Amino acid sequence: MNETLDVAPADASLPDRGTMRTESGEIRSEFIQTITAAIAAEDEAFLRAEVAELHEADLGDLIAALAPDDRVRLVELTGTDFDFSALNEVDDAVREEILEELEPATVAEGVRELESDDAVELLESLDEEDKEQILEHLPPSERDVLARSLDYPEGSAGRRMQSEFIAVPLAWTVGQAIDYMRETPDLPERFYEIYAVDDARHWQGAVSLDALLRARRPVPLADLIDEDRRRVTVTDDLAEVARLFGKYNLVAAPVVDAENRLAGVITIDDVVDVIEEEADEDFKALGGVSGDEELSDSVWTIAKGRFNWLLVNLATAFLASSVLGLFEGQLQQMVALAVLAPIVASQGGNAATQTMTVAVRALATRELGPNNAMRVVLREGLVGLVNGLAFALITGIAAVAWFKMPGLGIVIGLAIISNLVAGALGGILIPMVLERVRADPAVASGTFVTTVTDVVGFFSFLGIATLWFGLK
Amino acid sequence: MNETLDVAPADASLPDRGTMRTESGEIRSEFIQTITAAIAAEDEAFLRAEVAELHEADLGDLIAALAPDDRVRLVELTGTDFDFSALNEVDDAVREEILEELEPATVAEGVRELESDDAVELLESLDEEDKEQILEHLPPSERDVLARSLDYPEGSAGRRMQSEFIAVPLAWTVGQAIDYMRETPDLPERFYEIYAVDDARHWQGAVSLDALLRARRPVPLADLIDEDRRRVTVTDDLAEVARLFGKYNLVAAPVVDAENRLAGVITIDDVVDVIEEEADEDFKALGGVSGDEELSDSVWTIAKGRFNWLLVNLATAFLASSVLGLFEGQLQQMVALAVLAPIVASQGGNAATQTMTVAVRALATRELGPNNAMRVVLREGLVGLVNGLAFALITGIAAVAWFKMPGLGIVIGLAIISNLVAGALGGILIPMVLERVRADPAVASGTFVTTVTDVVGFFSFLGIATLWFGLK
Structure with a gap:
């Protein structure tokens, strides 16, 4: 269609928001x-x-x-x-x-x-x-x-489906279906397609409203049915349903029971809610917060909810510190080691978190699966090695400049390389293992992964230092 | 509608996936x-x-x-x-x-x-x-x-809109609109509503297909127009458009130019893509990964992309370690401080990340705004205090049990309280300030927040220890 190019007065160019809101969308x-x-x-x-x-x-x-x-x-x-x-x-x-x-x-x-x-x-x-x-x-x-x-x-899909839908016999024509809609007073509030069923309400197919409106009245509905249309079962997981909608660009899907009888319909607005809830949960899980936490919760509810994650973290922090404890003598002999050890742990932790983030996201979107797992693990290991080498050099030079001990640069460099490679492998393998044992990688990966990098970071740095400098 | 309860043979109960895929959805x-x-x-x-x-x-x-x-x-x-x-x-x-x-x-x-x-x-x-x-x-x-x-x-909306749409005169009846659709060969592939326009193609209103199908042929389209319908301008930000769709449960929205002429239509499938892209970006940003990174990128591309974030982290890690460096003498006198300092930093960092995660998410969903900012900041501060007290007790007892020094328990307890409160305030205020200065809180908050807790953690722990034990 061609646009008419005559200019005419604009009555408004922004979405109406009523008098309730300011221009930026806040409530007045x-x-x-x-x-x-x-x-x-x-x-x-x-x-x-x-x-x-x-x-x-x-x-x-x-x-x-x-x-x-x-x-x-x-x-x-x-x-x-x-x-x-x-x-x-x-x-x-x-x-x-x-x-x-x-x-x-x-x-x-x-x-x-x-x-x-x-x-x-x-x-x-x-x-x-x-x-x-x-x-x-x-x-x-x-x-x-x-x-x-x-x-x-x-x-489950059964929980979110709407039980109001339009079901008509497969034998009907377009004209019959349109007349039915014109004459039935209590149609659903919004609908995007109608469903063909048999006498026992078994699902036979879906006809979208645009297909109905393109066709002439005598056309049988059977001619308009989209053979490829996906249907959903009442017990299907809503996250799977959301993926189906996203993948095949659906606006509605019929929900059938175990006997293939039409039980309801799931519409895109519910699916958008599910997508947003899933994104919300994954995002919060990565930051160590429960998906249930809401902005209106009380101080007490929130503090309790976050306590568990912090407790797990405390345990892993003590575990990491106990590695430092093994090297008390060396730390006392060379206090520079105590000052620099957190840097090794921190760089490893951040690199591992990057890998873990990508892995958790790719598992959630099903981009990462058995077909490409080996390739991705190898790639992450190599990325860890490349950035490990780069930061070994930078950190090593900085450490030598600070403490004027050339050996310290080599020791911290080797520790950084070990920790970034270990972090990369931990960051990819831990989420994959959690997914395999059907735990949620988004929730549990963070603690395990940074424990790996804290422990490996402290142990490699102080261990290599002990050997290099012949300490204790 | 009532469900017919006769049981009949099921032909299949799961979504069809064709022969291309295994039952779990992987490609064979x-x-x-x-x-x-x-x-x-x-x-x-x-x-x-x-x-x-x-x-x-x-x-x-x-x-x-x-x-x-x-x-x-x-x-x-x-x-x-x-x-x-x-x-x-x-x-x-x-x-x-x-x-x-x-x-x-x-x-x-x-x-x-x-x-x-x-x-x-x-x-x-x-x-x-x-x-x-x-x-x-x-x-x-x-x-x-x-x-x-x-x-x-x-x-922008103009980038994602589809230029194929159905525009008809406002003066038409339902019958005329339906006849037009039946007779026009090149209608859009999928459509959910039709638009009424004037002679110069200025947008007059939207009529959804279900409204059209409920009405009888002589009904004027003007009677079916939804007065509340939102429209979008070509220059509107797609993230805003996605929020509009989510909020008002839209499946399509007309896109108008600066003169209110209909330029295209945005449909829910594009919006779902936008929602998923935004979620993807925010999730990755929280983990320190660029939203552009893709699973098929080469080792080199990925290593380069992640390098910058790690470099920023390295700088902040050196900053934190320089605080440790200020206390070299104390660390040498009491090596337990070197062993325990990372625990204080780690607990603060995790608590602050929790707060930051909630803040970044609430800013992205517009749940956090000027109306409730004060309340949320106060609440986060209190949550920090409550969990600070709880972990002061736990960590203090554990430290005393480990090093057999009662004073160390008090010192680490006080440091934990300071750091969890500082972390909570940093975790909420830093994203809010970044949002105010129009930086993306998801991308930049992480580094700043953990820098605060590393520096405050080390400084408070070693400072309090210096005073308590009279070190120097």
Whole structure:
């Protein structure tokens, strides 16, 4: 299509963000103050109108910005105008606090307005008792749908699928399908494709809406089915589902049960959430933080959560120091060794962390697998050797310049080479072994890898120094 | 919709992966061998048939698994059956190698078959000369579209948008729009919504396909327009666009130029790529690796790429060791200090990295901003204090048990508290300052933060020891 080049007045060139936000996308503090004042004044009409206007994501941001007591009051005051899916946009801790304060009947009423996947997401973090109380307030058919989804394991496709979808007989034509959609009042809120099923609801194929709209009315649906279309099983891991979506550029995928009956549909917005959660977890794991930690958690919760990782680190730090302890005599004889030893450990630790980072990421994206493992291990070993040689030279010269002892330069250089090669091999092999034994490489690799470089660094530096200088 | 509960035979319950892959999703080595043999035998017919069968993502994986020479031969042998979008699925280094080996006319022919966004992605990594040569082989209208997209800055919406979209007059009805789609032969390959424009192609609104299919033919499109729909400007940053998609659950967004004329459309599959690239970059940055590093890079390229980060680390390691150097006398008098000093630095470094990780992530997701900065800084300081007290106790007891000197326990305990509080504040404030001065917190924070904890750790431990034991 050709662009018409006549210039005409622009009405606006940036995405609309409403009056709630500043230009840079922050919530205006005046907006929060207005809402807070209206809550204090119990100005129901104003709040209902404001809340009804907001997109669920914006409403979620507003909720998060309010004081804890005001959050619950806002939900109570705005009643049916409050979109409960906004609660899926806030931190778990905030959501749970609000849901626990509200009457189960109020929550149930809000849940009824949601698509089933949003309802499940809202309920899944509650404890069993609260969940039951809310489910009891729902009509049996809706309760059953939610209870079934909640029965699937956490992180499975069944948990995140939406039970609302469009299923039609394979024998229908395009015209029949379009008429059905025009005449059915309670279609899903958003949909991107329709599914063909047989009498027993076995999945037969998917037809995307654009294919439907290109075709003329008498064309049978069977002609429009994409033979290559992937489907997902209720028990499939969501991380695998996300990879499938990313790889094949899907916007939706049918979810079938063990008998190949259509049970639901997973849509790209849920997959984007999964991708972001996975990225979040991997990122935090690399930094020694649990994926569950949230910005709204209390000091105590966070300190406890991070304690374990620090304790493991303390143990490995003592292990490394015990290597120094083996060489107490030498350290006393030549204090330069005590001053320089941390440099050897640190360079090794950083080089090993680089290798480990690449390895963990490549394992997560499935880029690293049996087909190329040998090549990558060899490559990392060589990279360690190349940078080991480079830093042996630099560090050696710097050490000689500092302490005026030529032998020290050779000793630290040899130690750097050993430690960078050891670090590179540890950095690649440890994540691969963890993956093989089905541990999460992102979580566990860091400690092991820097332990290797601390121990090898101290031992090689002080060991070589002992031999070279004929110490103790 | 209710599920029919009759049990019926399952034909398959797992996603189809074709014969190319093993059950765990790896490419079968027999498959690679078959293709390699066919390339050697120049069995064009067989290769064309195989290649035409594969999804672009699978074809990309096959290309990556072949020997370098075979990659080019495969493209040449399969000619028009080779889908060039597969080349967007492989590492940059592999793609550039193939594109440079092929005749410009062959590449141009492949590019003509692609949607404009795929074509731009394929061409953008080439150097100017190669790009020009290929563009010259294209018809002027197609060349202009690609050249315009390539003119937008890297990382902008204009670079990733697809110039194929459906734009219709706002005055049309649903029936007219559907008839138009049925009668127009060259519609975009995939689309999720259509756009209403005025005579000068100014954007008027978006209508999603599901809205179109729910409505009856005489309904005017103007009634179906989603007033809240966000649009994107050609110059908008793709990372911002990705946040918009994630926040508002979009599958497509219109891209307008500075005059609000519709220039293209960005679809969720491109956004998913952007999200994954951003996650990849942030993850690697945290581990001290450039986001550009790819698994297929050579030893030399990788070693060079990682060298700079290690050099910065070496400088900071010498800085930290120079603090140890200030206390040479004390270290010689009491060698236990030399043995224990790395523990203080290590605990501080790990606690600070935890804080920094959370801060960098929260800045990237915009969860941390001016509204909650004070609260988060205070909280991190308190977390540092709480864990500082806990580890002061544990480390103190362990140090006393090891060296049988009660004073050493008190000294190391006080040093640990200082360093964990300093680390927490450094871990949160350094990324925030970097963000403020528009540096990327993910890339630069690590070095600064561990420098703080190394220096504070060594200085506080040895300084307190000097005072406590009256060393000198």
